[in-house]
Amino acid sequence: MKEIDYIIVGDGYAALFFAHQLILNKKSFVVFSSGEKSASHISAGIINPLVLKRFTRFWLAQEQLDALRKTLKEIETYTGENYWINEPIHRILHDEMERDVWTKKCKREDLKPFLSSDFKSFDEVKNSFGTGCVLQSGRLNVQAFFADFFSYLKEINAINFEYFKYEELDAEENIYQNFKFNHIVFAEGMAVRNNPYFKNIPLIPNKGHQLNLKLSENLDNKTFKKKYFLFPTSENRFYYGGTHDRDHLENEINEDSVKDLKKSLEDFYEKDYEISSVYYAFRPTVGDRRPILGRHSSHENLFVLNGLGARGILNGNYFAKDLFDFIETGKPLLEEVDVKRFLK
Numbered sequence: 001m002k003e004i005d006y007i008i009v010g011d012g013y014a015a016l017f018f019a020h021q022l023i024l025n026k027k028s029f030v031v032f033s034s035g036e037k038s039a040s041h042i043s044a045g046i047i048n049p050l051v052l053k054r055f056t057r058f059w060l061a062q063e064q065l066d067a068l069r070k071t072l073k074e075i076e077t078y079t080g081e082n083y084w085i086n087e088p089i090h091r092i093l094h095d096e097m098e099r100d101v102w103t104k105k106c107k108r109e110d111l112k113p114f115l116s117s118d119f120k121s122f123d124e125v126k127n128s129f130g131t132g133c134v135l136q137s138g139r140l141n142v143q144a145f146f147a148d149f150f151s152y153l154k155e156i157n158a159i160n161f162e163y164f165k166y167e168e169l170d171a172e173e174n175i176y177q178n179f180k181f182n183h184i185v186f187a188e189g190m191a192v193r194n195n196p197y198f199k200n201i202p203l204i205p206n207k208g209h210q211l212n213l214k215l216s217e218n219l220d221n222k223t224f225k226k227k228y229f230l231f232p233t234s235e236n237r238f239y240y241g242g243t244h245d246r247d248h249l250e251n252e253i254n255e256d257s258v259k260d261l262k263k264s265l266e267d268f269y270e271k272d273y274e275i276s277s278v279y280y281a282f283r284p285t286v287g288d289r290r291p292i293l294g295r296h297s298s299h300e301n302l303f304v305l306n307g308l309g310a311r312g313i314l315n316g317n318y319f320a321k322d323l324f325d326f327i328e329t330g331k332p333l334l335e336e337v338d339v340k341r342f343l344k
């Protein structure tokens, strides 16, 4: 029997940002990874402090951005790379009205740190009303982040590429197969529905599609957003997405979502393009738009970290630390995110 501090079930943002806390604090652990391409692995990697429909601030925006920058520096010490790509979002303005709203909002004290005070115009895309730049925004290098993190976990012998079998968990004795653990953190995204201990947390799946593209004209390392995000991933390769759909949840590509992507792209990119692949996955969202974390109501060593919604990177990083502090030091969780709010 191998004695360890933690088991983590899952391999997306929630799981890996929690694993980072364990690495930082020299805890022993093992991650169980299904090896599937889920929401985190196909995400755009956008780090965005704003709600881009209304130009308002995302919850705890500055705190979450600061925490993420800190984490990425810490991760760099063991993977050798900082995955923050310094390419801010250029929001293509739809009309005169949006331009007026932006002009007013960028003067507000609470929004000044996030909305540029001037507008820019670019030749590569149609932007008749100009673009506003989201200050402090950027992108995570998603491919490299996961590839390097998994390699590091392999190197320190802390990952099992196996599906975690709930029926083999002895939650009374804290034993799973040949592991005797102190705590388990479940970070399975939508697949938590297979978990008998947390299957009832009220997640709402939000299906997102994205396209991988070849464009006939380069974008010069810029991230554009009109309806969805468009940015380069490598030489002449581009990412466009992702859609939001709560109604068509089949395990297959929805042609209507692909049509929507194409139409909205052609609305601002008028040159030729080729679709090389289409992916979809399910975001774990919550009705009150807050993550769900905390302790199981009757098994005190079982924890959940989920409900990251459309902000897997910022929420995942920020609340992984809160959950770690809660488990290790008893620091209370924010009421808004505590799983207890659903147990009343």
Ligand SMILES: Cc1cc2nc3c(=O)[nH]c(=O)nc-3n(C[C@H](O)[C@H](O)[C@H](O)COP(=O)(O)OP(=O)(O)OC[C@H]3O[C@@H](n4cnc5c(N)ncnc54)[C@H](O)[C@@H]3O)c2cc1C
Pocket (backbone or CB within 6 Å): 009, 010, 011, 012, 013, 014, 015, 032, 033, 034, 035, 036, 037, 038, 039, 040, 041, 042, 043, 044, 045, 046, 047, 162, 163, 164, 165, 187, 188, 189, 190, 191, 192, 207, 208, 209, 210, 241, 242, 243, 280, 281, 282, 283, 284, 305, 306, 307, 308, 309, 310, 311, 312, 313, 314, 316
């Ligand atoms: C198209 C799209 C674009 C997005 N773009 C962005 C973006 O730009 N920025 C942003 O911040 N967020 C973005 N998101 C949202 C973000 O991806 C999610 O918030 C985030 O991925 C949720 O992370 P998670 O770790 O909770 O779940 P997941 O990413 O679903 O990861 C959970 C993993 O655990 C595995 N697992 C489950 N059960 C088991 C088990 N029993 N044993 C082993 N493994 C198991 C699953 O297979 C899965 O791989 C996007 C989402 C989509 C769909």
